[in-house]
Amino acid sequence: FPSSGPEVYPALGNLHLLPYGVQEGQAVFETAPGALVVEAIRERSTATFAEIELRPQGTVRSTQPSVVAATNGAPVTGGARLRVATDVPARVTIEVATNPRFRRPRRITLGITDEFGAAMATVRGLPPGTTVYWRARMRRRRQESLGPVRRFQVPPRAGSAAAVRVAIGSCAAQFGPVFDELTAAAPDVFVWQGDLNYPDTVGPFAQTVAGYAGIWRDFLANPRTAVLFERGLFAAQRDDHDYGVQDANSTNLVPWGLRPWESLVESRDFYRFSAGLAEFWVLDQRRHKTDPAAPDGPDKTLLGAEQRAWLLRTLEQSRAPFKVVCSPCTLAPLPANARDGSWAAGYTRERDLLLKHVAQSVGGRTIFVTGDTHWTMAYERDGLFEARPCPLGIPSPNDITLTQPLAAEEARALPGVAYADDERGHFALLDVHGTPGGAARLDLTLVREDGARPYTRRFEVPDPSG
Numbered sequence: 001f002p003s004s005g006p007e008v009y010p011a012l013g014n015l016h017l018l019p020y021g022v023q024e025g026q027a028v029f030e031t032a033p034g035a036l037v038v039e040a041i042r043e044r045s046t047a048t049f050a051e052i053e054l055r056p057q058g059t060v061r062s063t064q065p066s067v068v069a070a071t072n073g074a075p076v077t078g079g080a081r082l083r084v085a086t087d088v089p090a091r092v093t094i095e096v097a098t099n100p101r102f103r104r105p106r107r108i109t110l111g112i113t114d115e116f117g118a119a120m121a122t123v124r125g126l127p128p129g130t131t132v133y134w135r136a137r138m139r140r141r142r143q144e145s146l147g148p149v150r151r152f153q154v155p156p157r158a159g160s161a162a163a164v165r166v167a168i169g170s171c172a173a174q175f176g177p178v179f180d181e182l183t184a185a186a187p188d189v190f191v192w193q194g195d196l197n198y199p200d201t202v203g204p205f206a207q208t209v210a211g212y213a214g215i216w217r218d219f220l221a222n223p224r225t226a227v228l229f230e231r232g233l234f235a236a237q238r239d240d241h242d243y244g245v246q247d248a249n250s251t252n253l254v255p256w257g258l259r260p261w262e263s264l265v266e267s268r269d270f271y272r273f274s275a276g277l278a279e280f281w282v283l284d285q286r287r288h289k290t291d292p293a294a295p296d297g298p299d300k301t302l303l304g305a306e307q308r309a310w311l312l313r314t315l316e317q318s319r320a321p322f323k324v325v326c327s328p329c330t331l332a333p334l335p336a337n338a339r340d341g342s343w344a345a346g347y348t349r350e351r352d353l354l355l356k357h358v359a360q361s362v363g364g365r366t367i368f369v370t371g372d373t374h375w376t377m378a379y380e381r382d383g384l385f386e387a388r389p390c391p392l393g394i395p396s397p398n399d400i401t402l403t404q405p406l407a408a409e410e411a412r413a414l415p416g417v418a419y420a421d422d423e424r425g426h427f428a429l430l431d432v433h434g435t436p437g438g439a440a441r442l443d444l445t446l447v448r449e450d451g452a453r454p455y456t457r458r459f460e461v462p463d464p465s466g
């Protein structure tokens with residue numbers, strides 16, 4: 001499994017992509033050299049089974065269930081979503097308490113785990129700012145067991161001036177030093193918007209529904225992210241590789257990119273959450289994406305009609321002083337991956353519609369935090385602010401430094417580019433709170449994998465109630 005190794009080897013770049021030589025993942029196997037690799041594996045793999053018989057030595061009894069992964073999900077109003085994955089099918093009840101000894105717990109019955117051994121809960125009605133403890137109680141026939149205790153802090157209610165810290169990042173081929181910085185930053189919420197360790201590069205025979213169920217179960221149990229997922233809230237979103245396809249869009253989806261994720265990681269395509277003076281939109285830009293070859297026009301979309309209408313409506317309705325749009329793909333008018341397209345290239349009509357709507361009908365301050373393109377950037381011009389902390393961990397040489405060795409250098413000369421780096425991993429840290437003078441403040445910092453903080457931008461909305 002990816003989480004059990006190998007060690008991080010910075011000099012080797014995308015280590016588990018090395019057999020493919022690129023970051024194209026499964027797409028390689030559609031090429032002639034890729035077909036040769038698969039052929040060689042098939043030739044050397046001679047094991048076949050007609051039958052496997054198991055004979056127990058003692059008496060047979062049912063297995064006591066245990067938790068494989070128990071992690072906090074995205075925030076919801078007054079609570080959070082919670083995820084459990086078990087080793088054998090079990091009936092799951094979640095116990096929730098505001099004390100670590102579980103005195104007077106609330107119980108949420110989830111029924112039997114699904115075909116991927118998963119169960120998800122949404123817990124609400126908890127006091128903002130309190131620390132909440134939870135654990136899974138599992139039952140299988142007459143066997144009962146308790147899962148490990150997890151905790152999270154309920155984010156401040158919408159409009160509260162209380163401080164909240166949200167980290168946002170994307171794209172990690174390796175669990176390198178940036179994860180130590182993320183853990184040290186102790187965000188209340190971590191939004192990972194895509195390319196969660198590149199499941200399409202695990203190998204050709206893992207590209208199945210069962211394979212992805214195993215990959216996501218293992219991902220949630222990775223010790224490198226344990227503190228982030230088990231003491232903070234973890235809001236996840238898919239980009240193309242999580243859908244199992246390089247450059248995924250609505251025309252090339254595969255079954256293994258869909259149900260295992262929705263069962264084990266996040267059942268919603270897109271969602272938003274409030275945290276004090278900021279509201280966050282977590283967008284899906286793959287599932288409903290138009291074929292990139294289509295001409296740019298009013299119907300060409302990354303979001304699909306339903307998500308687009310929801311985004312425009314909820315942005316307009318939101319009273320939050322800060323609107324943070326977590327857009328997996330980039331949008332600033334700079335050279336971008338034109339083959340695949342994004343709001344920056346090939347889908348600009350939809351981007352311009354959104355930016356016009358923000359300028360005309362959305363109150364407060366809207367900013368964008370993006371990913372997908374593997375060099376980190378901050379851009380600010382003509383009212384558009386985009387931070388692109390990406391990748392979290394794809395050590396160079398990587399796809400960008402090999403194919404566009406001057407990407408960051410050239411970008412620094414372009415109007416609007418306030419920061420560019422293509423050598424190291426980054427994430428964005430957003431600290432939001434009210435000031436003594438009654439203003440709403442958001443400090444956005446780009447944190448580099450070595451702990452440096454090379455870029456900070458402070459936003460203030462002077463009178464958030466107006």
Ligand SMILES: [Fe+2]
Binds near residue numbers: 372373
């Ligand atoms: Fe990526």
